[in-house]
Amino acid sequence: DTAVSQTPKYLVTQMGNDKSIKCEQNLGHDTMYWYKQDSKKFLKIMFSYNNKELIINETVPNRFSPKSPDKAHLNLHINSLELGDSAVYFCASSQGLGQDSTDTQYFGPGTRLTVL
Amino acid sequence: RKEVEQDPGPFNVPEGATVAFNCTYSNSASQSFFWYRQDCRKEPKLLMSVYSSGNEDGRFTAQLNRASQYISLLIRDSKLSDSATYLCVVIESTSGTYKYIFGTGTRLKVLA
Numbered sequence: 001d002t003a004v005s006q007t008p009k010y011l012v013t014q015m016g017n018d019k020s021i022k023c024e025q026n027l028g029h030d031t032m033y034w035y036k037q038d039s040k041k042f043l044k045i046m047f048s049y050n051n052k053e054l055i056i057n058e059t060v061p062n063r064f065s066p067k068s069p070d071k072a073h074l075n076l077h078i079n080s081l082e083l084g085d086s087a088v089y090f091c092a093s094s095q096g097l098g099q100d101s102t103d104t105q106y107f108g109p110g111t112r113l114t115v116l
Numbered sequence: 117r118k119e120v121e122q123d124p125g126p127f128n129v130p131e132g133a134t135v136a137f138n139c140t141y142s143n144s145a146s147q148s149f150f151w152y153r154q155d156c157r158k159e160p161k162l163l164m165s166v167y168s169s170g171n172e173d174g175r176f177t178a179q180l181n182r183a184s185q186y187i188s189l190l191i192r193d194s195k196l197s198d199s200a201t202y203l204c205v206v207i208e209s210t211s212g213t214y215k216y217i218f219g220t221g222t223r224l225k226v227l228a
């Protein structure tokens with residue numbers, strides 16, 4: 001009965017490869033997010049979707065392309081992986097857009113990406 | 117200046133101690149605030165929301181000071197299981213878009 005799930009949990013790949021990370025939430029939430037947590041543990045928003053519509057697109061290289069086939073799924077595809085992409089990528093979801101203090105985020109377990 | 121700042125620690129405290137963390141935020145229009153907890157190699161999990169009048173949940177007390185733009189978290193009677201990184205989160209609104217801004221976290225180690 002996992003609320004927010006991600007696959008894979010670990011991903012080790014060579015520079016230049018293309019990879020995807022998948023996220024699913026069974027909470028019935030309308031909004032989903034991708035965050036990157038680097039080696040200094042700083043958690044930074046990359047993208048957010050509300051009802052399959054992109055609403056936040058931070059300054060992220062266009063090698064990163066999110067896709068939301070439906071509001072329960074948000075996938076992240078990364079082209080031409082670079083060493084600096086190594087990080088933990090967290091998916092999260094919330095009921096609304098963050099308008100009030102009850103709109104908490106629930107995180108997936110993370111995908112630890114290592115680019116060699 | 118970072119949008120949300122925290123002392124990274126670590127705060128090393130003995131079991132049973134009381135410990136407090138502060139978090140400052142730069143956007144005075146921020147409306148919603150949270151404390152999350154992140155264990156090593158795990159995902160962040162909500163600890164508590166922070167309400168304007170302050171709120172308490174068991175051994176944890178959160179306070180908001182809008183004038184000085186900071187929030188605080190007080191942990192009483194620390195347990196070994198409280199050892200974790202505590203993340204301050206502020207929701208900022210820009211042109212109708214809401215963004216959760218995370219602090220870099222404060223690491224707490226409770227020692228036996």
